Amino acid sequence: MSEANRISVVVVSDKREQLQMAAMIASVGAVSGNEVLVFLSMNALRYFARGADIEAPAEGPVGELMRGKGVPAFKTLFEQAVSLGDAKIHPCSMAMDILGFEREHLEDYVGEAMGLTMFLDQAKGGQVWSF
Amino acid sequence: MAEKKLIDARGSFCPGPLMELIAAMKMVAVGDEIEILSTDKGSAAEIPQWINKVGHEYIGSHEEAGVWHVNVKRSK
Numbered sequence: 510m511s512e513a514n515r516i517s518v519v520v521v522s523d524k525r526e527q528l529q530m531a532a533m534i535a536s537v538g539a540v541s542g543n544e545v546l547v548f549l550s551m552n553a554l555r556y557f558a559r560g561a562d563i564e565a566p567a568e569g570p571v572g573e574l575m576r577g578k579g580v581p582a583f584k585t586l587f588e589q590a591v592s593l594g595d596a597k598i599h600p601c602s603m604a605m606d607i608l609g610f611e612r613e614h615l616e617d618y619v620g621e622a623m624g625l626t627m628f629l630d631q632a633k634g635g636q637v638w639s640f
Numbered sequence: 641m642a643e644k645k646l647i648d649a650r651g652s653f654c655p656g657p658l659m660e661l662i663a664a665m666k667m668v669a670v671g672d673e674i675e676i677l678s679t680d681k682g683s684a685a686e687i688p689q690w691i692n693k694v695g696h697e698y699i700g701s702h703e704e705a706g707v708w709h710v711n712v713k714r715s716k
Contacts, residue, residue: 537655540662541693581656589659593666 515635516543517628522640523552525565525572525583531640532586539594547587548628549619550601553640554608556584557600557615584616591618599623642713644673649683650707657683658690665696665714673699673713684708 516538520531531547539545549557556563565583567573590596600615602622612621647664649657657678664674678684684701687710691698699711 533655536659537690540659541690578653579651579656580653581659586655586659589663593659593662 514543515546515632517546517548517632517635517637519548519550519637519639520553521551523556523565524568525575526568527640528553528556528565528583529572529575529580529586531638532581532583532590534638535596535598536586536590536594539590539596541594543595545590545594545596546628546631547590547596547598548601548623549598550604554600554604554610557587557598557619558610559614559616588616588618599628601625601628642671642673643668644675647674647676650677650679652678652683653680654682654686656680658687661687661710661712662690665712668714670714670716673711676710676712678708678710679706681708684710687712 518531518535522528535545535547555561587598591598597620598618599620600622602624605622645664645668647660649660657676657680661674661676668674688698691712695716697713697715699713701708701710
């Protein structure tokens with residue numbers, strides 16, 4: 510696939526709206542003929558611990574309204590990005606070290622830890638979104 | 641003979657109905673039709689755009705009492 514179809518999504522926030530928007534871009538991007546790379550770091554990574562069901566705090570009124578409205582869970586959308594589309598999700602190796610996580614501590618749809626050198630190389634020439 | 645599958649995605653917000661449609665699209669045969677029900681206006685607009693982008697067939701949509709009925713056909 511050409512680099513023009515590469516969408517990279519950097520997710521660092523622990524806020525509901527940010528996580529939701531990142532998941533929406535990753536999932537819809539991945540099922541629409543794009544190769545999506547998601548890079549999980551900083552405060553976002555702990556949500557992807559295996560079995561974690563942590564409610565992300567809203568940062569504004571729309572985030573509050575989203576609760577109980579039938580909005581797909583952001584973790585479900587990231588999983589669908591991988592299972593239904595062409596997405597790969599990798600945790601940042603620095604955040605893994607800080608949290609003391611190993612690969613087996615994360616959900617099955619999350620791949621091996623990735624460093625910035627490889628991420629920047631793979632993101633080169635494509636769209637990059639940051640949340 | 642082509643079959644028609646109904647997906648009830650009422651109550652789900654964008655991109656939930658689209659993702660439900662895509663999951664169903666992988667399960668049906670080429671030539672089969674899918675009708676998806678959505679109460680989310682944005683999804684009713686987005687699904688035809690996705691169908692056209694990826695090369696399936698958009699048959700049509702209509703709205704009845706706040707529910708959009710979007711009909712598509714798997715064509716590849």
